[in-house]
Amino acid sequence: MGTTMIRGMLWAVAAALLATAPARAQSPLADAHIHYSHDAWEMLPPAEAIKVLRQAGLKKAFVSSSSDQGTQMLHAQAPDLIVPVLRPYRRRGETGTWFRDASVGDMVADLLAKNTYAGIGEFHLFGKDAELPVPRRIVQLAAKYGIFLHAHSDADAVERIFAQNPEARVLWAHSGFEPPEAVAVMLRKYKHLWSDLAFRSEHASDGKVDPAWRKVFMEFPDRFMLGTDTYVPERWYYVVEQAAWSRRWLADLPREVGENIAYRNAEALANWALKTDASACASGQTMAKDGYRLSYRFEPAAIQVGQPFAMQIAVCAPDDQPFTGEVRVGAAMPAHGHGMNYKPTVQQTAEGRFHAQGLMLHMRGHWQFNFELLTETGIVRLGADHRQK
């Protein structure tokens, strides 16, 4: 079957799914286990992939891809929706070799320096392999950036990760495919362990939660999250179905527990990793005025003259209250009397967190970044000098 024909069929399936999906408001979900690897983006372009995620009613999607380019493309499309997670794979077929590949550590370190991620993973790691130098460096890098590890691992490897760094935060992919009692043992032992339910079906049937799993969900209402695992492109066309299936069994739990598993637990982990709390306003380039604090970071970290870049912006209201307004950003060369030739777009990614795209400095020299905070009481203007080399 030719690529064109497969692409045509997949488009038809996507169109059918989108056409049949309910139009009414859906209860929000977060999917902690999405991959968008090269074969997926060849079949389903980023804009269409985002449509699928939104059609599923997701408010957050943790995306990791082989290579990372897929994640970046989706994040550029929908920074409010996509939670970027860095997979230590360049392409498919590295699940069993990456932990012995000395170049992986540098690749991950370079990308962490360049882009913003909430975690490293999903990676495959079992038993004693967790002691090898490459996984050790990954654990260290996660600690350095304050982000989680998404581990497709057995309990042994998870324990070895926590032995290396007891403060690590681990999202246990597929809950290790362990039975609920064994998952509960691990969750009791490690307070910074979360479990995703991707590619598991046994916890619910016909909209009813299995009694043994219910017991674990009730004991650890803050530690589970959903996942589809789009490990092949075709499974992108299952995301909507999976969401509908999840909504049915989540409704069988007490409302608060169901909503936690549906999206709050994933959102909280993403917010911790992406520093959406007040500490975000104190990292990177920072400034303050009238009690408002703003910090920003470039993507990539070192911007090049004549090359497009983006900006992560965090804003905190006075007394570390949440900032609920909007942000505008621009740049100008005071000595030349001109600004940029492009008008950046700013999207809110979380409370007080923004992502600006469409920036480009077309000359070397002294620039000034200008930020406008649109608050309930007026506009607060902040400026930051920047020397472009």
Add this chain to the structure above:
Amino acid sequence: MTPAVRLLYAALLAAPCLLPAAASGTGVSFSADERAAVLSHGPWPPELRPDASNRVSGEAGAIALGKRLFAEPRLSSTGTIACATCHISARAFADGRPLGAGLRPLVRNTPTVWNARFNRWYGWAGAVDTLWGASIRPILDASEMAATADHVAGLLAADPGLAGQFETAFGVDPKALQSDEVLAGVGKALAAFQETLVTGRTPFDGFRDALADNDKAAMARYPRAALRGLKIFVGKGRCSLCHLGAGFTNGEFDDAGVSYFTRSGKVDQGRYEGIRLFRQSPYSGHGRHSDDRHGANANLTRHVMSQHRDWGAFKVPSLRNVAKTAPYMHNGSLASLHDVARHYSEIDMERLHTDGASILRPLHLTALEINDLVAFLQSLTSGEAP
């Protein structure tokens, strides 16, 4: 190599001024900032990446088809004008005339397509942000080739040789496609060919790399006049503010103080019109014919902002091989590089908005300094066949 270029090379390589320069007491020295600026103009050639918006970028079948189409006059409505009619290989892929001429006289100078693959925007006004879209634009322009998508699709349908090459390149019989899809394919093949037109290394590149390596002997081979001109270029001339990087352009648009009347009562809107046309173009990077609507370039260009100062602003051209592409400016109004240097040296500030960009200012260069600046610009000439 043309006789003129051979002569230039002979002058550069054999003249008595080829003595040790910066490091050897010629009086030319660079500050740390100037040295960094010089180094920023290389290395050359840069990394050649395929164009993600063009799925046949870099593919041999498409390059062969594009090369053939580039010289194909039947692409025009009258069968008389090919791309190569104006982009003449023996004239550095320009035409040597002040103003281009298609089926009708044009109002802008014909830009070279050398190094076109490195552009963000195409043409003096940047009406397109893809090389393949820029290749389609003149085919459809009523003053240039005045063809239609149906005309182009009909040509391929009627010519088994071209149709076969198209099918080889794209894996589909052009007769099975809509006319606009065939036209997009033709543009992409033309782009694949033009991507191969990358200029070679120049005397400046040799100097720049020698400076990076601190190779004094190699540095000394760079002509002293060009060295003095380079210092003006990165120093008080501030030329490298806009003509930056390995390609000697920031790829953007500005007012160079040149008239943009095309005739009495008629102006060339320049970038202002370019942005308007870009937003209407179905052949842009984010248009439906693009193979990567969300790539880095398309993501930036969709943020482009129309500003009052775009009225009469024109592209900052690359300076590589600039000595081969006279006459100069968007309207070909300056015949020689000396004229260009004098234009900027004595720029008429009355032509520039007082509240506009204050980048240009009269330099009042001496005749010797102008000669030096021109010598530097000539050292950006590569040695390959034109």
